[in-house]
Amino acid sequence: MGRVAKIARRTFLIGAAVVAGGAAFGYWTYRRPYPNPLEDDLAEGEATFNPFVKIASDNTITVIAPRAEMGQGISTTLAAFVAEELDVTLDKVTVEHGPASYAYYNAVITEEGGGFYFWDDSRVAEAVRSVLGGVAKVMGLQGTGGSTSTRDGYDRMRQAGAAARMMLVAAAAARLGVRPDELETDNGTIVHRASSRSVTYGEVAIDAGKLDVPDAVTLRDKAQWKLLGKPQPRVDMLAKVTGAPIFGIDVTQPDMLFGTVRMSPVFGARPVRSDLSKAEAMPGVMKIVPIETSYGSGFGVIAQNTWAAFKAAEAIDVEWGKPSNPADTNAIMKTIMDAAAKGSASAMRDDGDVDAAFADAPADRVIEAEYSVPYLSHAPMEPMNATARLKDGVLDVWSPNQMPVLVRWFCGDIAGVPLDKVHVHTTSMGGAFGRRGEMDFSLYATLLAMHADGRPVKVTWTREEDMRVGVYRPAAGGRFRARIGDDGSPVAVDMRISAQNMMDSIMSRWFPSLPGGATDPAITDGSHNQPYTIPNYRVASIAAPLTIPVSFWRSVGNSVNGYFHEAFMDEIAHAGGVDPVELRRRLMANHPAALAVVNKVAEMSNWGETLPAGTAKGFAFTLSFGSWCGQVIQVADTPAGIKLEKMWIAVDVGTAIDPGIIDAQLVSGAIYGLSAAMGQQVTFKDGMVEQSNFHDFDAMRMFQCPDFEVAILENFHRMGGVGEVGTPPAAPALANAIFALTGKRIRSLPLDREVRFA
Amino acid sequence: MRLSVDGKAVEIEADPDMPLLWALRDLAGITGPKFGCGIAACGACTVLIDGIPVRSCSLPVGQALGEITTIEGISTGGKLHPVQQAWLDEQVAQCGYCQAGQIMSAVALLDEIADPTDADIDNAMGGNLCRCGTYPRIRAAIHKAAALKQAGA
Numbered sequence: 001m002g003r004v005a006k007i008a009r010r011t012f013l014i015g016a017a018v019v020a021g022g023a024a025f026g027y028w029t030y031r032r033p034y035p036n037p038l039e040d041d042l043a044e045g046e047a048t049f050n051p052f053v054k055i056a057s058d059n060t061i062t063v064i065a066p067r068a069e070m071g072q073g074i075s076t077t078l079a080a081f082v083a084e085e086l087d088v089t090l091d092k093v094t095v096e097h098g099p100a101s102y103a104y105y106n107a108v109i110t111e112e113g114g115g116f117y118f119w120d121d122s123r124v125a126e127a128v129r130s131v132l133g134g135v136a137k138v139m140g141l142q143g144t145g146g147s148t149s150t151r152d153g154y155d156r157m158r159q160a161g162a163a164a165r166m167m168l169v170a171a172a173a174a175r176l177g178v179r180p181d182e183l184e185t186d187n188g189t190i191v192h193r194a195s196s197r198s199v200t201y202g203e204v205a206i207d208a209g210k211l212d213v214p215d216a217v218t219l220r221d222k223a224q225w226k227l228l229g230k231p232q233p234r235v236d237m238l239a240k241v242t243g244a245p246i247f248g249i250d251v252t253q254p255d256m257l258f259g260t261v262r263m264s265p266v267f268g269a270r271p272v273r274s275d276l277s278k279a280e281a282m283p284g285v286m287k288i289v290p291i292e293t294s295y296g297s298g299f300g301v302i303a304q305n306t307w308a309a310f311k312a313a314e315a316i317d318v319e320w321g322k323p324s325n326p327a328d329t330n331a332i333m334k335t336i337m338d339a340a341a342k343g344s345a346s347a348m349r350d351d352g353d354v355d356a357a358f359a360d361a362p363a364d365r366v367i368e369a370e371y372s373v374p375y376l377s378h379a380p381m382e383p384m385n386a387t388a389r390l391k392d393g394v395l396d397v398w399s400p401n402q403m404p405v406l407v408r409w410f411c412g413d414i415a416g417v418p419l420d421k422v423h424v425h426t427t428s429m430g431g432a433f434g435r436r437g438e439m440d441f442s443l444y445a446t447l448l449a450m451h452a453d454g455r456p457v458k459v460t461w462t463r464e465e466d467m468r469v470g471v472y473r474p475a476a477g478g479r480f481r482a483r484i485g486d487d488g489s490p491v492a493v494d495m496r497i498s499a500q501n502m503m504d505s506i507m508s509r510w511f512p513s514l515p516g517g518a519t520d521p522a523i524t525d526g527s528h529n530q531p532y533t534i535p536n537y538r539v540a541s542i543a544a545p546l547t548i549p550v551s552f553w554r555s556v557g558n559s560v561n562g563y564f565h566e567a568f569m570d571e572i573a574h575a576g577g578v579d580p581v582e583l584r585r586r587l588m589a590n591h592p593a594a595l596a597v598v599n600k601v602a603e604m605s606n607w608g609e610t611l612p613a614g615t616a617k618g619f620a621f622t623l624s625f626g627s628w629c630g631q632v633i634q635v636a637d638t639p640a641g642i643k644l645e646k647m648w649i650a651v652d653v654g655t656a657i658d659p660g661i662i663d664a665q666l667v668s669g670a671i672y673g674l675s676a677a678m679g680q681q682v683t684f685k686d687g688m689v690e691q692s693n694f695h696d697f698d699a700m701r702m703f704q705c706p707d708f709e710v711a712i713l714e715n716f717h718r719m720g721g722v723g724e725v726g727t728p729p730a731a732p733a734l735a736n737a738i739f740a741l742t743g744k745r746i747r748s749l750p751l752d753r754e755v756r757f758a
Numbered sequence: 759m760r761l762s763v764d765g766k767a768v769e770i771e772a773d774p775d776m777p778l779l780w781a782l783r784d785l786a787g788i789t790g791p792k793f794g795c796g797i798a799a800c801g802a803c804t805v806l807i808d809g810i811p812v813r814s815c816s817l818p819v820g821q822a823l824g825e826i827t828t829i830e831g832i833s834t835g836g837k838l839h840p841v842q843q844a845w846l847d848e849q850v851a852q853c854g855y856c857q858a859g860q861i862m863s864a865v866a867l868l869d870e871i872a873d874p875t876d877a878d879i880d881n882a883m884g885g886n887l888c889r890c891g892t893y894p895r896i897r898a899a900i901h902k903a904a905a906l907k908q909a910g911a
Contacts, residue, residue, distance in 0.1 A: 430856075463794065698799075
């Protein structure tokens with residue numbers, strides 16, 4: 001079967017989802033240029049050149065970095081794109097998130113929805129990427145996710161800086177009576193060397209802003225980059241070391257009230273009996289409001305302060321309805337494992353003839369295993385919150401969110417306010433990891449603001465509410481088998497992986513009237529698209545029939561499949577008597593970028609050296625979000641338990657824009673993955689999440705943190721992301737190291753159910 | 759009720775059982791200390807009371823006797839505290855939400871131990887959670903801050 005036919009058999013899922021969403025917009029057409037949202041809100045003496053650049057006559061240069069700053073450093077990198085071409089250093093620039101606007105659509109977020117392998121450069125793959133990127137443009141989908149922001153901004157924001165610079169130079173040329181090509185720019189000043197005259201950007205900004213936007217711009221050659229390719233000081237660092245009020249939870253407005261929510265911890269259930277009288281009578285409580293949205297049912301409390309709201313929410317006497325899913329973890333996991341065993345599957349990869357390869361396999365050359373991972377909470381440090389004000393027909397929503405145009409749409413809709421009267425102010429985020437792509441916290445603030453007589457209400461969730469009434473990384477299970485060949489390499493690999501259909505879950509919250517049912521590539525993402533060449537290689541996806549609310553969690557399907565695929569690959573290596581790194585060299589020989597990463601991390605970690613007794617290393621590799629990442633971790637057996645000593649990471653990102661931030665993100669992603677692998681799980685009892693706070697859903701602490709060494713490679717010809725790519729290989733690297741250390745093959749996370757960590 | 763915060767007298771009307779954190783944030787408008795868990799498990803709300811690091815989410819404001827120091831009060835005369843300067847130099851923060859608490863714990867550590875070992879750092883910082891995984895840079899910044907402080911920076 002041809003590649004195209006195989007692709008057609010998969011569903012163009014993300015594309016389908018956004019097209020379905022886009023249908024609600026209807027009139028947006030692909031070619032329509034979006035208006036510049038900055039034009040509506042210019043201050044005296046300020047000019048705008050495009051949706052990304054404003055310059056004021058006092059020389060203030062404002063760059064709009066329209067992606068969620070959740071810690072990944074994106075505001076710095078996007079500002080650097082503009083600054084590079086505008087020819088200014090970052091300290092000359094003020095960076096703002098800017099308004100919610102279609103002009104800030106993210107084309108890359110949908111580009112890979114076609115299911116082509118990342119290394120597939122065929123014309124069909126490229127054409128589909130272009131079409132799917134166009135879908136995001138048509139929808140004006142402003143969103144942060146999928147490790148896409150740098151890739152999306154790379155051309156557009158450099159062009160924005162270059163165009164603004166050309167317009168400033170043209171205005172300066174007119175002012176000085178010279179030709180533009182006689183002028184040079186130097187960090188915010190335009191210089192005419194021949195006459196030793198100069199003007200600042202601010203002096204000509206108003207004139208320049210009136211000029212036509214140039215038809216074409218020339219971008220700087222990589223060799224001439226002054227900022228890009230080098231670590232830049234983060235533009236948000238000073239605010240973050242001085243406790244500045246930059247987060248959603250810090251929003252303060254005149255006359256502001258405070259609030260919280262108490263939503264049904266039984267997903268989909270309504271209150272069957274409730275008594276609000278005790279809560280309503282508590283000091284500081286102003287109003288208790290029932291809440292009913294596609295996210296669930298419950299109550300909102302408006303109070304004089306957050307503490308009073310928390311106490312009242314706790315005092316609401318309520319009995320919730322019955323769960324619609326199996327009530328406890330064992331029954332839920334059984335549903336998933338049964339689906340993996342017997343459910344109807346779609347093959348996301350099907351090379352060779354797997355059934356034939358197993359049919360005549362000698363029993364002693366076949367290995368089989370079952371793997372599973374639990375549901376997980378995102379647990380960002382800043383609990384969910386938002387602030388809203390509905391006054392004189394205008395709705396303002398201050399929200400730490402990843403999807404501003406959807407927040408504008410959903411909140412406007414629920415409040416009955418037209419889109420042009422809804423202002424979304426996207427704040428800095430105290431972590432997000434995918435959680436802030438949801439609309440619930442913004443909707444609840446809007447709903448409470450509708451009962452606050454025009455006063456703003458800041459609605460903060462307790463940590464317990466955040467953890468128990470959230471959206472979760474789906475649990476997953478899989479059945480794996482391999483036939484080992486005479487040389488120790490696998491002849492055939494067969495994977496059946498089951499998890500909830502995440503896109504269906506998201507659609508049920510975002511567009512409940514639209515049908516779901518398309519195959520969700522996330523179920524096998526990280527297993528079906530890895531750069532391994534195995535003659536008979538099948539990865540099958542089976543949707544588990546459950547409706548627990550699930551969503552994007554840092555690295556999404558890769559967080560599951562990185563572990564499944566790479567832990568099983570380690571089993572294959574041991575069964576075949578081949579060194580795990582050597583096995584990867586064999587199986588990835590067709591992919592030079594992958595091979596280079598494997599070799600680099602092996603060299604850094606001195607893989608193969610004789611280790612002291614009681615220490616061991618594990619290896620794993622995942623290609624995710626366009627970046628090729630290999631990790632080796634060394635662990636040691638100590639009297640206090642297993643200690644993580646050191647992790648080495650090699651990553652090929654294609655083009656490295658900011659090595660300092662990339663290093664931080666790779667370490668961050670790895671720690672996030674290690675935290676989950678070591679000890680995190682969300683479990684259920686009586687239809688409710690059992691965990692409630694950091695005492696029973698903890699994460700890695702300082703004293704558990706290994707040393708890190710990161711190498712950044714730039715071999716592949718396409719750029720990859722960095723925010724999530726450190727996460728997928730972390731769990732399998734650790735599990736494989738623990739096998740090497742203890743001989744215990746742990747096939748179910750978290751690992752601390754089987755071993756003790758120091 | 760009168761509190762002494764960052765060298766200033768703060769007058770508030772609060773239920774004495776209200777946690778200090780919410781009194782600071784909602785009543786006194788001091789938002790530097792962050793809310794993370796409400797059960798003293800994450801350290802985002804850490805402030806110093808008479809130099810001792812305290813989880814303000816779990817201390818009733820009625821018991822917050824003594825001089826309270828928050829992240830907003832450690833820079834003096836427009837100059838960053840050496841710990842803040844080290845955090846800037848080492849580019850520690852990612853999302854930044856836990857860093858007010860991390861920095862306050864580090865300030866207290868360096869007041870007690872001028873040149874802490876890695877083990878001292880592990881002991882002092884174990885109560886401060888960071889979900890972004892900035893621990894390696896926090897460790898480097900604490901060593902840097904110790905050097906800055908000793909050099910009289």
